Amino acid sequence: MKYNLDGKQGVKRFGKQVIKRFDKQGVKRFGKIQWLLWGGLGVMIFMFVVAPGLWPFDPYEQVLSEVLQGPDASHWLGTDQYGRDMVARILAGGRVTVGLTLAITVTIAVMGTLLGIMSAYMDGFMSRLITLFINVALAVPSLVFALAIAAVLGGGMGNAALALICVAWPKYARLARSLTLQVKAAPYIKIASLQGQTKWGIFYYHIMPQIAGPLVVTAVLDIGVILMELAGLSFFGLGAMPPMAEWGSMLSLNRSLLQTAPWLLLAPGGAIVVTVAYFHYVGENLRQYFDKI
Template sequence: MKNKIRFSVISTLVIVIIFMAIFANTICPYDPYQQDLSIAYQAPSATHLMGTDTYGRDMLSRVIIGGQVSVLSTLCLVLIISVFGTIIGILCGYIGGKVDTIIMRVSDLCLAFPGLVFALAIAAILGGGIVNAIIALAIISWPKYSRVARGLTLSIKDSTYIAAAKLAGSNSLQLIFRHIIPNIIGPILVTATLDIGTMMMEIAGLSFLGLGAQPPVAEWGNMMSNGRSMLQTYPWVVLSPGIAIFVTVAVFNLFGDMVRDITDKK
């Protein structure tokens, strides 16, 4: 009973975060890009709950609109790498042979370097911008899904029910979509939900280093980067997006843990 209540609460928080990200433009109490130097560096108050920044912009509005970039880009990234990696893994596990060997060696190459360092190098080559940051992280992150999908495919492709489906006349596409994917989707889903928090931190990290979202676009990572020199004098400029990252990552990590517990009783 307690687990059901916890799952309901965490799921509700996830829905609220995604809802706020989608409808951020409507929810913002002020224009997040409207500058007013006369109220610059105002401390949190009833008028501006999270204070204002260097240019007098409302921090609460910027945190909300920043969530649109941070949350939606993270979900987009996880969707891309999970779908692409799963497709590659299934093909490698089902076909085998040279195709499997070549693709797995490519994935080994991606995994041989420290993830964020490799992403930094790719993002630097591609140039700044949230799209290039997503591409850089996608290039280094798909192997984990391909390896999970490949391992699961290898474990079930010689199963009795697969052999029976072949005898019944099912072709390769039918075997993959009717029998293999439904039986491996659980672990892939768990991996994806647990990966959301990590990907969000890495996107914020690239933006913090100047290789992700570029000003004046509001994104939690670059907001922290822009305000890091004011941590001792005007801490709310840095703490507001920092708390947003902490809370959002914690919620998605808890959600991923609970999804894992539900799908895998062991």
């Protein structure tokens, strides 16, 4: 692929060249990705924003006369040991779990990418300092460190999110740094510099379009990992606190009832599996799409 170096016109021509490389399968894959993204987001918005207001049961209302009631026409996923409707709690828990997972992923992706680009694009002491900081952070076992931070902070969803942010950003910094160094060393970057383009112009028009694809794919694939880690912290009592509805804490609270009331674990467990599988599937399709272009 040829790269044009004349500012905004270069970006437009680069986009046209990318489009020309699409074959019918590429166009079909792009449409499939759009359907997955918008369709899945639409379903999640309905399930976790609209549906909780439409469902007739309150996720925190205790009805002791309906304790451990199995799935039926009234309670589709049964009730827990306090008589709370499981569908209502799954919907409320999804709002907390998925919403906070997306916020964490965006935060670590942006923070890690900026630090990685700074370490690759800057010269001198600051570049070496940021690189050293990234290497030290990568040497620490992430999940163990997250458990330690959450325990020190005292639990709670906010502290659990902060713990995951502290340990999850280095992978993006390393990826952004390596991609930036790779593109920065390309001959056309040196040509653009000789033509008088500023460092900001080179970054905006030539480096960022090249590194954005792998970073986006990594972030989408990482959503499922962050969701499971967040649910894991809640499972160990370092995330959501009772009576908050959250998928990981629901698994922890009901684990002793696996044989007598299995629906109490199958419902939140199934919600986690389906959500993680969706984001992984979208991420894999995005990866194939960017590999194609």
